[in-house]
Amino acid sequence: LLCGFYQPTKGKILINGIDISRAPYGELIEHISAIFQDFKIFSFKLQDNVVMDAKVDEEKIFKTLEKVQLKERLEELPKGLGTYLYKDFDEEGIELSGGQMQKLAIARALYKDPSIIILDEPTANLDALSEYEIYQNLKDISHGKTSIFISHRLASTRFTDKIIVFNEGRIHEYGSHEELITKNGLYAEMFSKQARYYSQ
Structure with a gap:
Protein backbone atom coordinates (compact mmCIF):
# COMPACT_ATOMS: atom_id res chain seq x y z
CA LEU A 1 0.00 0.00 0.00
CA LEU A 2 2.75 2.48 0.91
CA CYS A 3 4.54 1.78 -2.37
CA GLY A 4 1.36 2.38 -4.32
CA PHE A 5 1.11 -1.18 -5.69
CA TYR A 6 -2.43 -1.42 -4.30
CA GLN A 7 -5.01 1.17 -3.33
CA PRO A 8 -6.63 1.04 0.12
CA THR A 9 -10.21 -0.25 0.08
CA LYS A 10 -11.09 2.37 2.69
CA GLY A 11 -9.33 5.28 4.29
CA LYS A 12 -6.34 7.16 2.90
CA ILE A 13 -2.55 7.04 3.08
CA LEU A 14 -1.10 10.51 3.56
CA ILE A 15 2.54 11.53 3.23
CA ASN A 16 3.12 15.09 4.43
CA GLY A 17 -0.64 15.58 4.18
CA ILE A 18 -0.81 14.44 0.55
CA ASP A 19 -3.03 11.52 -0.45
CA ILE A 20 -0.61 9.20 -2.27
CA SER A 21 -3.40 7.92 -4.53
CA ARG A 22 -3.53 11.41 -6.05
CA ALA A 23 0.23 11.82 -6.41
CA PRO A 24 1.88 10.98 -9.76
CA TYR A 25 3.30 7.47 -9.38
CA GLY A 26 6.69 8.53 -10.75
CA GLU A 27 7.02 11.12 -8.01
CA LEU A 28 5.98 8.63 -5.35
CA ILE A 29 8.59 6.01 -6.25
CA GLU A 30 11.32 8.66 -6.41
CA HIS A 31 10.92 9.11 -2.67
CA ILE A 32 10.38 5.51 -1.54
CA SER A 33 12.74 2.52 -1.50
CA ALA A 34 11.62 -0.90 -0.31
CA ILE A 35 13.38 -4.18 0.43
CA PHE A 36 11.00 -7.11 0.43
CA GLN A 37 11.56 -10.62 1.79
CA ASP A 38 11.43 -12.09 -1.71
CA PHE A 39 13.97 -9.73 -3.30
CA LYS A 40 15.72 -10.84 -6.50
CA ILE A 41 19.41 -10.81 -7.37
CA PHE A 42 20.04 -10.81 -11.11
CA SER A 43 22.69 -12.60 -13.18
CA PHE A 44 24.10 -9.22 -14.17
CA LYS A 45 27.15 -7.22 -13.15
CA LEU A 46 27.46 -6.32 -9.48
CA GLN A 47 26.91 -2.63 -10.20
CA ASP A 48 23.73 -3.41 -12.17
CA ASN A 49 22.36 -5.19 -9.11
CA VAL A 50 22.72 -1.94 -7.17
CA VAL A 51 21.47 0.45 -9.85
CA MET A 52 20.27 -0.15 -13.41
CA ASP A 53 21.04 3.09 -15.16
CA ALA A 54 23.06 4.20 -18.16
CA LYS A 55 24.77 6.77 -15.94
CA VAL A 56 26.34 5.12 -12.91
CA ASP A 57 28.07 6.92 -10.05
CA GLU A 58 30.72 4.34 -9.15
CA GLU A 59 31.93 6.29 -6.12
CA LYS A 60 28.39 6.36 -4.75
CA ILE A 61 28.06 2.60 -5.34
CA PHE A 62 31.34 1.98 -3.47
CA GLU A 76 38.49 -9.34 -3.50
CA LEU A 77 36.99 -9.25 -7.00
CA PRO A 78 39.44 -8.71 -9.88
CA LYS A 79 36.73 -7.09 -12.03
CA GLY A 80 35.30 -5.06 -9.16
CA LEU A 81 31.86 -3.64 -9.90
CA GLY A 82 32.06 -5.22 -13.36
CA THR A 83 31.99 -8.73 -11.86
CA TYR A 84 29.03 -10.81 -12.98
CA LEU A 85 26.92 -12.62 -10.42
CA TYR A 86 26.42 -16.28 -11.29
CA LYS A 87 27.71 -17.89 -14.47
CA ASP A 88 24.79 -17.33 -16.85
CA PHE A 89 26.62 -14.61 -18.81
CA ASP A 90 30.21 -15.04 -17.63
CA GLU A 91 32.06 -18.25 -16.72
CA GLU A 92 33.99 -16.23 -14.12
CA GLY A 93 30.79 -15.09 -12.45
CA ILE A 94 30.67 -15.39 -8.66
CA GLU A 95 28.21 -16.76 -6.13
CA LEU A 96 27.16 -14.73 -3.10
CA SER A 97 26.10 -16.13 0.25
CA GLY A 98 22.53 -15.58 1.44
CA GLY A 99 23.70 -12.87 3.81
CA GLN A 100 25.70 -11.11 1.09
CA MET A 101 22.69 -11.15 -1.23
CA GLN A 102 20.58 -9.57 1.48
CA LYS A 103 23.21 -6.87 2.02
CA LEU A 104 23.23 -6.23 -1.74
CA ALA A 105 19.45 -5.83 -1.70
CA ILE A 106 19.78 -3.29 1.12
CA ALA A 107 22.45 -1.43 -0.87
CA ARG A 108 20.04 -1.27 -3.83
CA ALA A 109 17.48 0.52 -1.67
CA LEU A 110 20.01 2.88 -0.07
CA TYR A 111 21.69 3.96 -3.32
CA LYS A 112 18.58 5.86 -4.35
CA ASP A 113 18.85 8.05 -1.21
CA PRO A 114 15.08 7.96 -0.63
CA SER A 115 13.01 9.99 1.83
CA ILE A 116 11.23 6.82 3.00
CA ILE A 117 12.84 3.39 3.41
CA ILE A 118 10.67 0.31 3.93
CA LEU A 119 12.48 -2.82 5.10
CA ASP A 120 10.51 -6.06 5.28
CA GLU A 121 12.53 -8.50 7.43
CA PRO A 122 15.77 -6.98 6.01
CA THR A 123 18.16 -9.11 8.08
CA ALA A 124 16.39 -12.48 7.96
CA ASN A 125 19.39 -14.19 6.31
CA LEU A 126 22.10 -12.52 8.40
CA ASP A 127 23.94 -13.82 11.44
CA ALA A 128 23.52 -11.93 14.72
CA LEU A 129 26.74 -9.88 14.36
CA SER A 130 25.99 -8.82 10.77
CA GLU A 131 22.43 -7.99 11.80
CA TYR A 132 23.70 -5.74 14.59
CA GLU A 133 26.16 -3.96 12.26
CA ILE A 134 23.51 -3.44 9.57
CA TYR A 135 21.07 -1.92 12.06
CA GLN A 136 23.77 0.34 13.49
CA ASN A 137 24.55 1.57 9.97
CA LEU A 138 20.89 1.92 9.06
CA LYS A 139 20.40 4.07 12.14
CA LYS A 145 14.55 10.00 6.73
CA THR A 146 11.50 7.93 7.60
CA SER A 147 12.45 4.27 7.98
CA ILE A 148 9.86 1.54 8.46
CA PHE A 149 11.12 -1.84 9.68
CA ILE A 150 8.81 -4.85 9.46
CA SER A 151 10.23 -7.60 11.63
CA HIS A 152 9.42 -10.53 13.88
CA ARG A 153 12.99 -10.43 15.25
CA LEU A 154 12.58 -7.96 18.06
CA ALA A 155 16.31 -7.24 18.42
CA SER A 156 15.75 -4.69 15.64
CA THR A 157 13.23 -2.73 17.70
CA ARG A 158 15.96 -1.36 19.98
CA PHE A 159 17.17 0.80 17.08
CA THR A 160 13.79 2.40 16.39
CA ASP A 161 12.16 5.56 17.70
CA LYS A 162 8.63 4.15 17.76
CA ILE A 163 7.17 0.64 17.56
CA ILE A 164 3.76 -0.34 16.18
CA VAL A 165 2.55 -3.77 17.26
CA PHE A 166 -0.07 -5.34 15.00
CA ASN A 167 -2.35 -8.11 16.20
CA GLU A 168 -5.10 -9.66 14.08
CA GLY A 169 -4.77 -6.91 11.47
CA ARG A 170 -5.12 -4.01 13.90
CA ILE A 171 -2.75 -1.71 15.76
CA HIS A 172 -2.51 -3.28 19.20
CA GLU A 173 0.21 -1.17 20.83
CA TYR A 174 2.27 1.90 19.96
CA GLY A 175 5.23 3.53 21.67
CA SER A 176 8.97 3.38 22.25
CA HIS A 177 10.69 0.19 23.38
CA GLU A 178 10.88 1.48 26.95
CA GLU A 179 7.23 2.55 26.97
CA LEU A 180 6.00 -0.79 25.68
CA ILE A 181 8.16 -2.78 28.10
CA THR A 182 6.76 -0.69 30.97
CA LYS A 183 3.23 -1.27 29.67
CA ASN A 184 3.86 -5.01 30.07
CA GLY A 185 1.53 -5.99 27.24
CA LEU A 186 1.89 -8.11 24.10
CA TYR A 187 5.17 -6.49 22.98
CA ALA A 188 6.80 -6.98 26.38
CA GLU A 189 5.71 -10.62 26.37
CA MET A 190 7.14 -11.28 22.88
CA PHE A 191 10.36 -9.41 23.65
CA SER A 192 10.86 -11.35 26.87
CA LYS A 193 10.37 -14.69 25.12
CA GLN A 194 12.88 -13.85 22.37
CA ALA A 195 15.39 -12.40 24.85
CA ARG A 196 15.60 -15.76 26.62
CA TYR A 197 17.28 -17.27 23.56
CA TYR A 198 20.10 -14.74 23.91
CA SER A 199 20.45 -14.87 27.69
CA GLN A 200 20.60 -18.66 28.08
Missing part, protein backbone atom coordinates in the same frame (compact mmCIF):
# COMPACT_ATOMS: atom_id res chain seq x y z
CA LYS A 63 30.18 4.07 -0.51
CA THR A 64 26.80 2.34 -0.45
CA LEU A 65 28.39 -1.13 -0.51
CA GLU A 66 30.69 -0.05 2.32
CA LYS A 67 27.67 0.94 4.42
CA VAL A 68 26.30 -2.61 4.15
CA GLN A 69 29.67 -4.31 4.85
CA LEU A 70 30.31 -5.49 1.29
CA LYS A 71 33.44 -3.41 0.71
CA GLU A 72 35.86 -6.22 1.61
CA ARG A 73 34.06 -8.69 -0.66
CA LEU A 74 34.18 -6.14 -3.48
CA GLU A 75 37.91 -5.59 -3.02
CA ASP A 140 23.06 6.48 10.82
CA ILE A 141 21.91 6.21 7.19
CA SER A 142 18.29 6.83 8.18
CA HIS A 143 19.06 10.16 9.83
CA GLY A 144 16.59 12.71 8.46
